[in-house]
Amino acid sequence: MKRQRILTLLALCSAAFVATLPAQEAPQELPSQAEMWKMIQAQQKQIEALSAMVQANQTEVSTTRTELATAKTEAASAKAEASTAIAQLKATQQQVEATTIAVEEIGDSAFNMPAWYNNTSIGGYGELHANFNNGADNEIDFHRFVLFFNHEFNDWISLFSELELEHSIAGDDQDGEIELEQAYIRMDWTEQFNTDAGVFLLPVGILNETHEPNTFYGVERNNVEKYIIPSTWWEGGIKGTYRTETGLTFDGTISSGMDLDGADGYIRSGRQKVSKATNDEAALAGRVKYTGIAGLEIAASVLYQDDLDQSTNADYSGLLSTTHIAYTTGGFSIRALYARWDLDGDIASDAEEQYGYYIEPSYRWELSEKYGDLGIYARFSDYEYFYVKDSKNISELYENKIYEVGVNYWPTDNVVFKLDYQDTNDADQYQKDGIDSVVNLGVGYQF
Amino acid sequence: MHPRLTTPLLALVLWLQFGSSMHAIEDVYLEPETFIAQSFESEPERKVLWLTKDLKASIKQVLGRDYRGMRIRYWQQGERTAWILEEIGKVKLITTGFVIEGDAMHSMQVLIYRESHGWEVRYPFFTDQFKGLELGEKNRLNKKIDGISGATLSVNALTRLSKLALHLHKEATAQ
Numbered sequence: 323m324k325r326q327r328i329l330t331l332l333a334l335c336s337a338a339f340v341a342t343l344p345a346q347e348a349p350q351e352l353p354s355q356a357e358m359w360k361m362i363q364a365q366q367k368q369i370e371a372l373s374a375m376v377q378a379n380q381t382e383v384s385t386t387r388t389e390l391a392t393a394k395t396e397a398a399s400a401k402a403e404a405s406t407a408i409a410q411l412k413a414t415q416q417q418v419e420a421t422t423i424a425v426e427e428i429g430d431s432a433f434n435m436p437a438w439y440n441n442t443s444i445g446g447y448g449e450l451h452a453n454f455n456n457g458a459d460n461e462i463d464f465h466r467f468v469l470f471f472n473h474e475f476n477d478w479i480s481l482f483s484e485l486e487l488e489h490s491i492a493g494d495d496q497d498g499e500i501e502l503e504q505a506y507i508r509m510d511w512t513e514q515f516n517t518d519a520g521v522f523l524l525p526v527g528i529l530n531e532t533h534e535p536n537t538f539y540g541v542e543r544n545n546v547e548k549y550i551i552p553s554t555w556w557e558g559g560i561k562g563t564y565r566t567e568t569g570l571t572f573d574g575t576i577s578s579g580m581d582l583d584g585a586d587g588y589i590r591s592g593r594q595k596v597s598k599a600t601n602d603e604a605a606l607a608g609r610v611k612y613t614g615i616a617g618l619e620i621a622a623s624v625l626y627q628d629d630l631d632q633s634t635n636a637d638y639s640g641l642l643s644t645t646h647i648a649y650t651t652g653g654f655s656i657r658a659l660y661a662r663w664d665l666d667g668d669i670a671s672d673a674e675e676q677y678g679y680y681i682e683p684s685y686r687w688e689l690s691e692k693y694g695d696l697g698i699y700a701r702f703s704d705y706e707y708f709y710v711k712d713s714k715n716i717s718e719l720y721e722n723k724i725y726e727v728g729v730n731y732w733p734t735d736n737v738v739f740k741l742d743y744q745d746t747n748d749a750d751q752y753q754k755d756g757i758d759s760v761v762n763l764g765v766g767y768q769f
Numbered sequence: 770m771h772p773r774l775t776t777p778l779l780a781l782v783l784w785l786q787f788g789s790s791m792h793a794i795e796d797v798y799l800e801p802e803t804f805i806a807q808s809f810e811s812e813p814e815r816k817v818l819w820l821t822k823d824l825k826a827s828i829k830q831v832l833g834r835d836y837r838g839m840r841i842r843y844w845q846q847g848e849r850t851a852w853i854l855e856e857i858g859k860v861k862l863i864t865t866g867f868v869i870e871g872d873a874m875h876s877m878q879v880l881i882y883r884e885s886h887g888w889e890v891r892y893p894f895f896t897d898q899f900k901g902l903e904l905g906e907k908n909r910l911n912k913k914i915d916g917i918s919g920a921t922l923s924v925n926a927l928t929r930l931s932k933l934a935l936h937l938h939k940e941a942t943a944q
Contacts, residue, residue, distance in 0.1 A: 422839050445860035470860055474883070477797070482885050508885065513798065531886065532919040567892055613889045616898055617915030648918040691830075691908055734833065735925045768859075768922070 445470040449535040449766035451542060457756040464490045465542075468503075478510045482518075501595060503556050518561040521596050525561070525573040525609040526623045526644050527551045528659055535766025536738040539684055539699040539730055542762060545722065545751070546678035549707045550661045551644065552590040557605060569614020579605030579627040584634050586717075587673025587708040589663055592630055600632045607642075617650040630665065638667025653697075657682045670708070672719040678705025686730075694733040701726040709751075722749035728762075740764040798891055799880045801853050804866040805844050808851045808876070813844040818941050831908050831936045832929055843941060849875065850941060852934045858884045858923035865927060867934035874902035877931060887920020890927060899927075904935040 353361070446469040452462045466488055473481040483505040489498030506520030523531045529543050530553040538544075547553040559577025580592030581600045594600065604627070611621035625642040646659035662677035684699035703724045710717045728742025744760045746752035752760070805813065819840045820828070828836045844851040849870040855862045864881035867874065877899040879891035889895055895917060903911045910932060916924040 426838060443860040472860055472885075480883075480885075528918070532921075534922075537921050565888060569889060569892065569894055613917060614894050616895045616917070619918035650915055650918075652913050652915075688909075735922070 441474040443470075443472045445472075445769055447534045447536075447766065447768040449541075449764055452763040453542075454761040454763075455755075455757045456759040456761075480508045480510075482506055482508060503554060506561075514566065515562070515564050518563070519559075521556055521558045522561055522575075522577075523554065523556050524575060524577070524605075524607055524625065526555070526607065526625060526642065527553060527661060528646050528648060528657060529553050530555055534768040535740070535764070536732060536736055536768050539682065539697065539740075540701065540726065540728055540742050540762070541740045541764035544680055544682075544701065544703060545724065546659060546661065546680045546703050546705045549590055549751075550663065550676060550678040550705055551642070552593065555593055556596065558596040558599070559604070569612055571609075571611040571613070573607075573609040573611070575605075575607045577605050577607070579603050579632070580630050580640070581632040582630050584631070584636075586631065586636060586710055587665060587669050587676075588710040589640075589676060589707065591710070602632045603627055603629045619646075619648045621646055629667075631668075636668040638665050638669040640665050653686045653688075655684045655686070657684075670717070673708035676707045678703065678707070680704070694731070694735075697730040697732070699728055699730070701728075718750075720750040720754075722746075722751050724749050736768045738764075738766045740766070797881050799866070799878055801864070801866065801880055804853070804878060804880055805851055808866070808868045809844065809846045809849065811846070813846040813849075813851065816843055816845055816941070817841070818843060818937060818944075824940060827936065827940070828933065831904075831932050836933070841937060843937065845941070848942065850938050852937060853880065854930045854933060856926040856930045858887065858920070858926045860884070863890075863923060863926055863930075865930050867931060869934060869938040872903060872935070872939060874899050874931060874935065876900060877927070879927070882923075884920070884923055887917055887923040889917045890920055890923050895924075899931055902931055902935065904932055904939070908932060908936070 446467075448467045449465050450463070451465045452460070454460045466486055467490075468484060468486045471481075471483045471485070475481070484503040486501045486503050487498060488501060489496075492498045492500045502521060504520075504522055506518040506522045508516055508518050510516045525531065527547045529538060529547045530551060533543060533554060542548075543553060557575075557577035557579065559575055561573060561575040561577075563571060563573050565571040578594065578596060578599050578601050580589070581594050582588065582592040583600075605625055606627075607623065607625035609621060609623040611619065613619050622645040623643070625640075627640050629637050630640040631638060641664045642661065643664075644659065644661040646657070648657045649655065658679070658681040660677070660679040662675065665674050665676075680701055680703040682699055682701040684697055686695050686697035688695050701724075703722070703726070706719060706721045708717075708719050725745040726742055728740065731739045733739075740763070742762050744762070745758075746760060747758050752758075817840045818824070820836065820838060825836065841852070841854075849868065852867045852869070853864065854867065855864050857863070861883035862881075863879060863883070866878045866880050868876045877896050879896065882888060882891055898912075898914050901912075905911055910928070914924065914928050914931075
């Protein structure tokens, strides 16, 4: 239709043009009908070509519009899908989070173990010793098997305990015994101040409170602290501890005390181990300790008991004074300790002053991450103590000087193998049994 | 109980009653949230490091044992990360915060300490040693940490944790 209209319009225009020709172009010769027909046919072709182009453009525009609409639809669809995917991803993340928390909670609760499981911890240590005595029988002994049981009642009240089996077997006619070395309630009143009530280790010396085998050199605990202090020494009572940010700690204790019970002056025999202990005389102790520089500990303690022999008529007081320094920098460490008892009253004059000291330099290397550390040490000990057998047939002052060297090997922090050699030629304590030297081997652990 | 023991005991108890402030306090020295807030100038991005098989294997090499759990949370702002990790000292967990920047330890703080001994590990005279620590070849620290007498195991635990924090920082920032 459109085409016919255009053709009709062109024919009319051509007719009008031809009608005006005589007036305007009179002098010129008019084209013939045949020429006119040719011109019309030529124009007709141009019109048809133009018409085809227009139609092609219109089709192209229409196609483009359709494609654009399709693209818009697809984009909207993709956007919707992306939105859905994001929502699903968020949901998945939340599910993963919830699952992870659930799994972690199951892990923490150890498959619904009771509440005490989370607040109770156990630990322990043990050590096997082999003593090769030059001049006497050799010996092997699983000296200590210890378990710690600790419990947090709440965020400021805790129980600490230590149960020990000594020498493998306990019972009648056996060498060993079961001992409750610690069982106290700790209350953290402030960040600086806490109290311990119960059975606790007295704050004297280095080893008395810290004596896990991987924390010291030498297979056996050193004799100065063993016979003079005497470690390990625990009593029942109350202890208060106050500490400052500068590294100062003050400890004060009031507790049950010793009862030498006729063993006049033999300090080590006076430990009652809080076992139906005579409790007529309290022991008062105090310690000041400085640890304000990393690697350094300097401490001094005093302990006083008005009558060390509570069970008999003999009446004599005891004052224990100790001081020590422990310093570690890099692999090098040094420990030195001095301790003395001053007894006053109904006591043999040889027993009135008993003292001892030792100095122990050491060096520790890290072999490798896998194979652990190796340490060597030397120790000189000089101590005098009064020894009385229960029967009182033996009563004498032992003067001892021991020269000692040894090696510790820690394959990991909590396991140690030990070897040491002690020259006991100048030690009465060993000479009475004819022992000139001792080689000790040991293995210890803590967990 | 004998009067000679009873009297001083009573005195001590009375002193505790009236001499101390009598308010219970948690053994939390610094709340973890506070530690994180103090460790960054503005709000850090909270992230999670998933413990893949490979990462667990490398952690075992650093720590000497397996690390429990499926992931470890951490906080990051730029090159600085903060981690809150736990390890047993003697028998109880020590909760510790580490801030690491550019592969070196920026600071370390003991947040919760539960052991009976070794409280010194939470004070600056000990924790300052950890500043500038870096993890070198074979998982060795670039300097030795001096210990606290009576708290050897706690010091060892904190040293191990500092290695772990440095290792995790490397892993997290490499991702």
